[in-house]
Amino acid sequence: QKEVEQNSGPLSVPEGAIASLNCTYSDRGSQSFFWYRQYSGKSPELIMFIYSNGDKEDGRFTAQLNKASQYVSLLIRDSQPSDSATYLCAADGGYQKVTFGTGTKLQVIP
Amino acid sequence: SQTIHQWPATLVQPVGSPLSLECTVEGTSNPNLYWYRQAAGRGLQLLFYSVGIGQISSEVPQNLSASRPQDRQFILSSKKLLLSDSGFYLCAWSLGTGGVGGTEAFFGQGTRLTVV
Numbered sequence: 001q002k003e004v005e006q007n008s009g010p011l012s013v014p015e016g017a018i019a020s021l022n023c024t025y026s027d028r029g030s031q032s033f034f035w036y037r038q039y040s041g042k043s044p045e046l047i048m049f050i051y052s053n054g055d056k057e058d059g060r061f062t063a064q065l066n067k068a069s070q071y072v073s074l075l076i077r078d079s080q081p082s083d084s085a086t087y088l089c090a091a092d093g094g095y096q097k098v099t100f101g102t103g104t105k106l107q108v109i110p
Numbered sequence: 111s112q113t114i115h116q117w118p119a120t121l122v123q124p125v126g127s128p129l130s131l132e133c134t135v136e137g138t139s140n141p142n143l144y145w146y147r148q149a150a151g152r153g154l155q156l157l158f159y160s161v162g163i164g165q166i167s168s169e170v171p172q173n174l175s176a177s178r179p180q181d182r183q184f185i186l187s188s189k190k191l192l193l194s195d196s197g198f199y200l201c202a203w204s205l206g207t208g209g210v211g212g213t214e215a216f217f218g219q220g221t222r223l224t225v226v
Contacts, residue, residue: 032213041222043219090215098144102152102153
């Protein structure tokens with residue numbers, strides 16, 4: 001069974017610090033990886049996607065992919081209280097399906 | 111631009127009653143459509159996905175069913191709800207063009223279903 005695993009947290013970081021969120025996946029055939037942010041009671045919203053090994057930066061967010069280790073991460077620089085949410089990692093699972101992890105809850109402490 | 115509409119936002123239904131949740135997408139053609147369920151404190155569970163009209167794939171056997179009567183319409187149904195059907199139901203679409211970057215999913219606002 002194809003799986004995406006994340007630590008459920010909560011991960012607590014002080015305001016202004018770097019938050020590091022991690023994810024591993026089991027399907028070596030996955031090509032694209034996604035990070036979604038989900039505020040409590042709301043639907044997930046796409047933050048970033050990555051498909052090449054290495055880093056991809058977008059503002060305060062950096063996604064990192066290591067296909068050899070089957071590892072994806074999301075770094076949030078200068079964390080703000082508004083970043084407090086659950087972050088879902090997802091991987092494409094072939095046949096047009098995306099498999100989601102259970103999410104990591106991030107708490108940014110003012 | 112593409113938009114996705116899902117309704118209702120909240121729903122309280124008695125055990126044994128039927129269910130119909132509807133989702134429509136605008137601004138794109140032949141999208142892949144998905145129904146997910148998120149139980150309290152849990153991850154997203156893929157229930158059904160569809161790559162075209164009348165084409166439905168079920169991921170989890172249960173008392174739910176899905177239909178796609180039109181290209182941009184996806185319906186989740188049940189004949190008799192169970193208490194365990196309570197949760198946050200999310201409809202999503204993707205282009206599904208294949209290859210990298212083509213399968214990111216965009217979600218509707220969700221329906222919070224409580225079965226009592």
